[in-house]
Structures are given as structure tokens and as C-alpha cells.
Amino acid sequence: MSAAEPKVYGWCPGALRPMMSGDGLVVRIRAPLGRLSSEEARAVAELSERFGTGILDLSARANLQMRGVREETHPDLIAALQSLGLVEQDASAEARRNILLTPLWQAGDRSHRIALDLAAQLAAAEDLDLPGKFGFAVDAGVAPILQDVAADIRIEGEGDRLTLRADGADVALELTPESAASEALTLARWFLAHGGASNGRGRMQALLTRRAAPEAHGAGVAKGAPCPRPGETPSGTLVALEFGQISAKTFAALADLGPLRLTPWRMLLIEDARVAAPLPGLIHSATDPRLQVSACTGAPGCLQALSQTRALARDLAPHLPAGLSLHVSGCAKGCAHPKPADVTLTATGPETFDLIRKGRADAVPARPHLSAAALRATPDLLTKDI
Ligand code: SF4
DSSP states (O other): OOTTSOOOOSSOOOSSSOEEETTEEEEEEOOGGGEEOHHHHHHHHHHHHHHSOSEEEEOTTSOEEEEEEOGGGHHHHHHHHHHTTOSOSSHHHHHHOOEEEOTTOOTTSHHHHHHHHHHHHHHHOTTOOOOTTOOEEEEOSSSOOOTTSOOSEEEEEETTEEEEEETTOSOBEEOOHHHHHHHHHHHHHHHHHTTTTGGGOOOHHHHTTTSOOOTTOOBOOOOOOOOOOSEEETTEEEEEEGGGEEEHHHHHHHHTTSOEEEOTTSEEEEETOSSOOOOTTEEOOTTOGGGGEEEOOOTTTSTTOSSOOHHHHHHHGGGSOTTOOEEEESSTTOTTOOSOEEEEEEEEETTEEEEEEEEOTTSOOSEEEEEHHHHHHOGGGGTTTO
């Protein structure tokens, strides 16, 4: 494998099976229903400072990642998280509970009820051996808002309609809230029975390139809506995190305002809070140019990174025209933005980047090997020829 080729792990790290990174273990917390009470959030912040670097990342699947945990203290951290009810007793139960619930759910609404039902049915389905990355999206509000977020099985609302869809399919199955969880498990079993997870790996979309969706799926797909921006929602206030990262201190300060919901959009939702206090690293304005930029951990935090990423992304953000997306990636894997961006800068060495237009981090560059210094000095390079 060459230095430019990223290493592909065949599994998805969790709290019990953490991944080693450049600054220690990354311990991923999959909070039940994507929600932490104020007490839980303050406890997680305290554990992050005690066992890690005091830095928390929000993943694209709305999980919270504690960075910089030492191997020798990992068991103590897990015991503390288990006592909070945030980590299962075994890794397969933890992997199975891969449910992404719309962050805009309200207590007792159909999304909330379906997610509770699905969590209970997945916990009981000990024989269901799904790949680590295989996940469910419960997106049953008035219109789906998670269609851009990775998931294999989607339960989607559209007005009064409720549908189940295999990711990548252009047909769906009409459902009721009562049947949604069991039909989702039936679809997961269909995925396994039709060879979706050979060698324990595989995703629904890949299976659907080889065969059609189940015959019973013939209904129309719910039309998606854009994800919300920072600001007030009926469920609370959304605040964005620069590059999806937050210090434990700021996380604890937000927890003082209310329970926190984790979102897949690099934002936290503070339940019931109508105004969020300005705190370091938070983005409150829907027009802040940093919202147009994605940047992965980069060097030195990621072992595979060929360069730093976030300082460059921060410096370039103010020069971006409104609406133009920029992705700065420490290697060709493109973790922070797996889809094409308007402009992608993929590191090829320390402080040098390939510039890719309308492509993913591993696409053929339009301008190879640009130095970070040249990009900072002439940010027009980003937009020339677009
Ligand atoms: S894209 Fe970034 S975070 Fe992902 S492996 Fe490469 S350098 Fe690491």
C-alpha cells in the first residue's frame, strides 16, 4: 500500500472496540436515541477530561467520539460509561443498536415511538449478525431530513404517510407506526439472506446494485427536505460546532442549558433552550462560512493523515463564495465528507494538496500538489475555472 492510499478498516469502531488514532484511542459513544440528559452530558465531559484530551467529536452518524484515551485506562472509562447506561455490556449488542433518530423528534411522536420499538426489537434479536456499519434511520417527521446521512434501512415520513426503504432503492413499502420496527427487521434479514454481508461486511446500497428491492416494495419514495440550519426549532436550539468538534468545557456549559441531542450535521440540539450562549468554537449564525467547510481530524490526530487540515480550512473559509462547499481531507479516504464537494483539497504530503473539483477526496485532481502557502496567499485558486 502506498503512502497515499488510505487504510480501510472492515469494521466500525465503538466504545468497546475503539480505534487507535494519532492521539490515542477514539472511544465512540452511541447515546440511546441520540440524547444525553444534562447530568449524562456533564459526566461525559468530565470523563473526556479525565481519560482523554478533553476534546469531543461529533460523527456523521451522530455519535460522540472521545479522543486521546490511553489503552491502560480504557477499561476504567468503559466501566464509568456503562454505569451511566451509555455503553452495552458486549460489543455485538452495541453494534446492533445502530439507530439514527431524527434529532427533531418530540416526546411521544411517531419517530420517537418507532425508535423505542426498534431499539427493543434489535436488542432482542441476538441472532441478527449485521455488519458493524449497517444502520437504521428513523426519520418519520412530516418530511425526511436524513436522506443525505448514511443509513441502510430508512423509515421515512411524508405528511401522514410512513414508508420503509432499502437505501438506494427507488421504491418503498407503506407501513403503520406499529409495524415499522418489525418490517425494518424483516428487511435486515432479507439483506442477510440475499448475500448482503458476505465476509461480515457489506451495505444495502451495494446489494441493490446486484439485485432488486423486495417485491413487496412498490410504493413511492418520500420526498426529502433539507437539513435544518443553526437556530431555533420546535424541539430546541441547534448550535453548530466548528468541524464537528467541541471542548469538554464547552460541552459541559451547553449541558447546563438543557439535555443535548447529537445530530449527524455537526450540530448539537439543546432541548428547550431558546437562546444558546456564545461559547468558543460554536457557530450560531446560519450564514457563517465555516458551515460550508468540512475538514477531517488530519495530522497529528489521525495516523493516516499526510498533513494538517483544519488550520487551512479555517483560513480559507472566509474566502468562499456563498453556497460553495469546501472539503479539506488529510488523505484520500475523505472521512469528513465521503460525497463530492464543490472543491476538495486532498493532502498529498505535509502542507501540499491536490485540488479536486466536483469530486470526492480520491478523485482525479484538476490541480495537483498545491502548497498550503499558495492556497492561503491566493485563495482564488479554489474558485478559478468553477
Ligand atoms: S480522511 Fe482524514 S481522518 Fe480519515 S483517515 Fe484520512 S486523514 Fe484520517
